[in-house]
Amino acid sequence: MLVGDPGPEREGLVAGLQALARGESAHEDAAEVLRRAFVEAILHEDRARLIAALDDALLGLRARPPGYYAYRATDVASPGRV
16 A cells, blocks of 8 residues: 655654554554545545556556545645536
C-alpha cells in the first residue's frame, strides 16, 4: 500500500502502521492513512486493476493511480462542477 511520497513523513506513517500491526498504539495519522486506504479500495470500480496499478507504482514502473481523494481535490478546486 502506498502511504505517501518518499521521505520522513512517509517513514513515520509506515512506522505507525507497523506499530499497529504489533498491537501497539500509533499516532492518529496512521489511522487516517488506513481510513483513506479503505475508502480508496471500496470506492474503486475495479479492484484487480487497482492492485495491478499499485504494484506497478511500488516497483516504480508508473505513477500512483489517482483515486477518490485526488478526484475530490480536483472537484473542490473547480467551483461550479456538479
